Amino acid sequence: MADEKRSRRRVTSVDVAREAGLSRATVSFVLNDTPGQSIPEATRQRVLQAAERLGYTPYAPARTLRSGRSDVAVFVLPDWPQGPTMTEFVDRAAQVLSRAGLTLVTHVHTGDEQRLARLWTTLTPAAVFGMRPFTSVELAGMRKAGISAILPAAEESGHDVSTTLWAKGVGRLQAEHLIRKGHTRLAYVLSDEPRLAALGQGRAEGAVEACAAVGLAPPIVSTIALDATSAAEATESWRDGASACEAAPTAVCAYNDEVALAILAGMRMLGLSAPADLAVIGADDIPGARFAAPPLTTVAQNSGELGARIAKALLEALEGGSPDLDLLPGDIHVVERVSA
Incomplete structure (x- = not known):
């Protein structure tokens, strides 16, 4: 009965000391790897074997109090719907951090600075990465909480992964691909x-920059609901708005693959086909993109590799280094299929 009762509660260092037949102080020195102690x-x-037999794991809050931070x-993360791209980004980062003994926690930031400050008090994290730049208030709160490994650092406050890679970079590549095709x-x-x-x-701005670079007019920007009727109405509005001075678009960049699939469905309602009547390029390379009718040209993002690099940069910051957060051109690339 005693063993059954113990199995229902957390195993403590007291249990390990009893199992090993040693003093609690000796067991504590070993389990906490206390410096300056000469333990044979x-x-x-003997302590480690007893701990393993009992299934002992360190109590996280106590470890946090001793070290001043948690593992x-x-x-x-921004307040975006979390799709496959973000999932891959987080998963790869978690793998890298896990191998270093850290647990990754994600927090979707809706702009509430007080809620973010409470998070530091609750978790006392070892390291923090922001997809978007932290404000001066947010940075001050992290410093006050004793968090030293922060990316981007205060001097890199202009760094914004969401803008530089997943926004403008995507839109620029989409437009450049269509322009190379003669549109x-x-x-x-x-x-x-x-x-x-x-x-x-941000993605639309990237496309504007690509057009400006070769002397073309900026793209016509439309917003649609995620359905074929809304997409068909937008497509008709471009054609109806064409004039002798301004031709109708012959190619369209979609915010993401879901929007691109809606456009393709709307085109079918109008009796149009891609790329003959209108070339279409999406973004994110979701699994369904290759099965679209026609298969969808898209911009893929090496989000897993980016997640791994950012995790490694955080580990370097924890060691007192100054990691480089430069984003590589290869982080995004066009996957050419039939639609554009």
Whole structure:
């Protein structure tokens, strides 16, 4: 009965001391790897073997009090719908951090600075990464909580992964691909999901920059609901708005693959086909993109590799280094299929 009762509660260092037949102080020195203690190797092994037999694991809050921080890394993410790209980003980062003994926790930041400050008090994380730059108030709160490994650092406050890679970089690549195909009049179609407004605007701005670089007019920007009827209405509006001075778009960049699939469905309602009547390029390379009718040209993002690199940068920061957060051109690339 005693063994059954013990199995229902957390095993403590007291249990390990009893199992090993040693003092609590000796067991504590071994389990906490306390510096400055001369513990014979045979005694240390005796403690570790007893701990393993009982299934002992350190109590996280107590360990945090001793070290001043937890074995937790926090990724502060934007308030976006979390799709496959973000999932892969987080999963790879978690793998890298786990091998280093850290647990990754993600926090979706809705702009509430007080809530973010409470998070530092609750978790006392070892390291923090922000997908978007932290404000001066947020940085001050982290410093006050004793968090030293923060990316981007205060001097890199302009760093913004969401803008430089997943926004402008995507839109620029989409437009550049269509321009290389000979298209000179483009449209850009955004989602009407409010949480995607900032990211969508960034992608559209990337397409504007690509057009400006070769002397073309900026894309016509439309916003649609995620359905075929809304997409068909937008497509008709471009054609109806064409004039002798301004031609209708012959190619469209979609905010993401879901929007691109809606456009393709809307085109079918109008009796149009891609790429003959209108070339279409999406973004994110979701699994269904290759099965679209026609298969969808898209921009893929090496989000897993990016997640791993950021995790390694955090580990370097924990060691007192100054990691480089430069984003490589290969982090995003066009996957060419039939639609554009």
